[in-house]
Amino acid sequence: MSENQNLLAEQRRALIVDEVRRRGGVRVNELTRQLGVSDMTVRRDLDALARQGVLEKVHGGAVPVVEASTHEPGFEAKSGxxxxxxxxxxxxxxxxxAPGSAIALSxxxxxxxxxxxxxxxxxxTVVTNSVRVADVFHTAQRTTGRRPGAATVVLTGGVRTPSDSLVGPVADRAIAALHFDVLFLGVHGISVEAGLSTPNLAEAETNRQLVRSARRVVVVADHTKWGTVGLSSFAALHEVDTLVTDGGLPAEARAEISERLRRLVVAGEPEDDEEPEGPEED
Structure with missing residues (x-):
């Protein structure tokens, strides 16, 4: 299969997931007409999406997966x-x-x-409670040697979660002693009512501390996170300065977010041209 065909399959599957979530279920024959592909192609797509855990196959179609608010997928599952x-x-x-910034990555x-x-x-200077994020910088420096201008990485301690984050009192105390210019925050779910949420109670507290220690908060979340609610909320939307998302975010969601946040950046669209969030002037 060519790279272009792979991309088309990914786009097609994203549309299927959106339809399932929007309508509460879809039928194979409806998808074949809508997408202009064969019955076999749609069934392969549904098989792949079911393996990823994002929908459930039923006779003749698919329905959303009903997950408990405490369900926390592992890092590998979310990567796909x-x-x-x-x-x-x-x-x-x-x-x-901006170069020279002190930033945090959740x-x-x-x-x-x-x-x-x-x-x-x-x-x-990068502060993170993510083992995976720290490994990105560590591997790069180990492979190429530490060059002038290479990032200084501060990895907090803590208890490891299924998503390879370090959380709990040790992480919270380390973060509380630090102050960074910008926090880039990943989320399990985001909504008007619940704000930012996660299924992990300890991670919620660590995320609260990350928010408290940041001058600016930038949430990085794809459109599927909108409307998802985890067990514990850790920040309201008004505490977020910027949401960076993708073009799949529906128009109604964009309007709701724009009313509550200072800035909405949709990747690839004209607004995606802001200045870097560097250190603030004294």
Missing amino acids: LEPTAKEEIARAAARLV GGTTTYTLARRLLEVPDL
Whole structure:
């Protein structure tokens, strides 16, 4: 299968997931007409999406997966979801980072993708509670040698979660003693009512501390996170300065977010041209 065919399959599957979530279920024959592909292609797409855990196959179609608010997927499971959107979001978010900044990156697959985009930004100080994010910088420096301008990385301690974040009192105390210019925050869910939420209670408290220690808060989240609610809320929307998301976010959601946040950046769209979020002037 060619690279272009792979991309088309990914786009097609994203549309299927959106339809399932929007309508509460879809039928195979409806999808074949809507997408202009064969019955076999649709069934393969549904098989792949069911393996990823984002929908459930039923006779003749598919329905949403009903997850408990405490369900927390592992890092590998989340890595396979919306990869193109995460790359676009990371590219847009990286443009908000000024050389010489002190930034924080929370755990998550989108912040992990962003970390790889930040390897060429000089003189960063990076605070993170993500083992995966720290490994991005460590591996790059081990492979190429520590060059002038390479990032200084501060990895908090703590108890490891299924998503490879370090949380709990040890992490909270370490973060409370620090102050950074910008926090880039991945989320499990985001909504008007619940704000930012996670299924992990200890992670919620650590995320609260990250928010308290940041001058600016930038949430990096693809459109599928909108409307998802985890067990514990850790920040209201008014505490967020910027949301960086992808073009799949519905118009109604954009309007609601724009009413509550200072800035909405949709990767690849004209608003995606802001100045870097550097250190503030005294």
